[in-house]
Amino acid sequence: MNDAKPRIGRLMWLAAWLSLLAVLVLGFDAWLEGQHNPNAELMVVDADGPVEVVLQRSRSGHYIAPGRINGEPVQFLVDTGATRISVPLSLAQRLGLKQGYASQATTANGLVTVYDTQLDEVRLGSIVLRNVAGNINPGMPGEVVLLGMSFMKDLEMVQRGDTLTLRLH
Missing domain, CATH: 1.20.5 (Single alpha-helices involved in coiled-coils or other helix-helix interfaces)
Incomplete structure (x- = not known):
C-alpha cells in the first residue's frame, strides 16, 4: 500500500x-x-466618418486579412502588383465562381493562363464593393486570395510604419 x-x-x-x-x-x-496574421480579428468600425480598414503588417512584411467573397469567408493578401483579384482554382470551385475567357497574366512565377470571373461582392472589414473583376488562377497553390487593383483602385491607401489604411473614396 x-x-x-x-x-x-x-x-x-x-x-x-x-x-x-x-x-x-x-x-x-x-x-x-x-x-x-496580425489582422486575424479584423475589426469593423461603424462610424459617421469615411469607411476604412487599418491593417497591421505581418512579420513577413505582408498585409494579410480575413474577408469575404460572395458572402463566403476567405483570406486576402494585399497585392498592389496584381491587376485583378486572383483566386486559386480550388477556392474558386468551392465558392462556385464561373470560369470565363482564358487570358495570359504575368506573375512573379512567369506567364500563366488565368480565367476571367466576376465577383458579385467583395468585403474587407467595413469596405464592400460589388461587381469586381477577378481571375481564377489554376496554378496558384493554397487558398489565399490576392487582393489586386480591381478592388484597390476604389480605395485611398496610406502606409505609415507597419500599418496600411484603406479608405473608400
Missing part, C-alpha cells in the same frame, strides 16, 4: 509537467499565428 503513494505522486508530477507543456505549446502557436 505504501508503494502506491509514491507512484501516484510521480503520476501527478508527470500530469502537471504535461499540462504545462500543453499550455506552452498552445500559447506559442497563438503567438506565431499573431506574427503571421
Whole structure:
C-alpha cells in the first residue's frame, strides 16, 4: 500500500509537467499565428466618418486579412502588383465562381493562363464593393486570395510604419 503513494505522486508530477507543456505549446502557436496574421480579428468600425480598414503588417512584411467573397469567408493578401483579384482554382470551385475567357497574366512565377470571373461582392472589414473583376488562377497553390487593383483602385491607401489604411473614396 505504501508503494502506491509514491507512484501516484510521480503520476501527478508527470500530469502537471504535461499540462504545462500543453499550455506552452498552445500559447506559442497563438503567438506565431499573431506574427503571421496580425489582422486575424479584423475589426469593423461603424462610424459617421469615411469607411476604412487599418491593417497591421505581418512579420513577413505582408498585409494579410480575413474577408469575404460572395458572402463566403476567405483570406486576402494585399497585392498592389496584381491587376485583378486572383483566386486559386480550388477556392474558386468551392465558392462556385464561373470560369470565363482564358487570358495570359504575368506573375512573379512567369506567364500563366488565368480565367476571367466576376465577383458579385467583395468585403474587407467595413469596405464592400460589388461587381469586381477577378481571375481564377489554376496554378496558384493554397487558398489565399490576392487582393489586386480591381478592388484597390476604389480605395485611398496610406502606409505609415507597419500599418496600411484603406479608405473608400
